[in-house]
Amino acid sequence: MIRHIPESEFPEFVAALWGKQGWQTTVTEKSGKSFVALQRDGAEGLIWTKPGTGNAVSGQELQQFVGICKKFGVNEGAVVTPGTFSEDAEKLGSQAGVQLVDGEKLRTIVEARELHDLVERFADGGGDEPDSDEDGFSLPISIPESVPLPDEVPRKAVTVVFVAILAIVAATVVAPMILGTGGTVQTNGGWNVTANSTAPTDATGALDVRWNAKRVSKLNPESGDDGVYKPDDGEEFLLVSMNVTNAGSDSLGLRPQAFALRSNGTLHGHQPLKNATGFQPSVLDGGESTSVWLVFSIDADAPNATIVTTGRLRRDHVRTEFSHDETLTVET
Structure with a gap:
């Protein structure tokens, strides 16, 4: 069913999926690419949503995303696609500490959290707005055509953007006052x-x-x-x-x-x-x-x-x- 989600709906689906885990989410469109900015309990993150199941996400594409994260000081990054990643992308993701979420991992998340109704809603084109707080945030993203990086990207601390969503607990945002x-x-x-x-x-x-x-x-x-x-x-x-x-x-x-x-x-x-x-x-x-x-x-x-x-x-x-x-x- 995830493969049946229209490409135009996929970023909103990802935002809604992370919203189920308690992240405040904001979908940002820049230079033809879709990102989901995340915030929760002082932590911030950025997801690049890559619709489509054709060509695998390449190492060059992932290198560009890593450069964006480095440029804007994003400590938690993830790339989410219903498709797959190339070997170069997987290697770079491991070096840079960027979580790679392919179609199989997305299905695992949906099964673990029993969120089939969410998938069906977006697969039917009925996704309205992400299940997240209204007071989300955005990052001043400016996507360059290419981002030069060193041959070896320093390994970051273990990220929590993807790990948290697979946890049995579902974090939520508490109302104020x-x-x-x-x-x-x-x-x-x-x-x-x-x-x-x-x-x-x-x-x-x-x-x-x-x-x-x-x-x-x-x-x-x-x-x-x-x-x-x-x-x-x-x-x-x-x-x-x-x-x-x-x-x-x-x-x-x-x-x-x-x-x-x-x-x-x-x-x-x-x-x-x-x-x-x-x-x-x-x-x-x-x-x-x-x-x-x-x-x-x-x-x-x-x-x-x-x-x-x-x-x-x-x-x-x-x-x-x-x-x-x-x-x-x-x-x-």
Whole structure:
């Protein structure tokens, strides 16, 4: 399906794919080439999107991109194509620390993150705008015809642009203006769990969220498949139950991606479970409530964890107020 994405839609698809991992993205067109500028938690990066599956990306083309990164001080660079890379390009990418993402790696990302619907949307030509924050950034890119480079490009530190997207956690961008912790719960096992209420300055909608949480080493939801879900080695699950109320008058869309968990300096997206879900996307009318649950997989030795809202709610101008409710049942 990735090969069926129109070339004109491919840069927006890449921006949306990285937006799913919490990067703020901005698509930039310069000299007939398409780039995606990235920003997250003080880190910046640049992706050159190379549509087409015909000729492999050559070493000369990659050398030009490396030169652009060096010229503008971009520390994290990646080239993304639905096609392939030549041997010269792979060698140069390894030397320069530029991540090379070909069609096979793109398919791996989509499979790992279960983002087939995103591919289908762009393959059908229905991709509107990248799933990223509105306040992205751009780089003053001026593409020269050729960029002279030394024979040996110094190896950079391991980049995070591609590594992060394959990680099981999905980082997200937290809305500004923290109002309070929304209560605290001490889980069995030592995690101190809190929740951050937020309010964009232009808030026009409001959600009141009662929540409770507990730490579990495995899950066995009544999903019909009798499966037992276990976290990766060194991690455990945090099960969060929420009662969400639309405190405004206008209808609001609600999706699990609107919530995340900050722990050990990383923002974690919810852990999807096959054949089981406690949070179906829905629309809440004014005054309407719904009860949902989410699962996060985080380091077992993490001292703290904080439930937060993501940029999705900020873009929808929604104030979110959390309050801990110890009477709320935490179960799947």
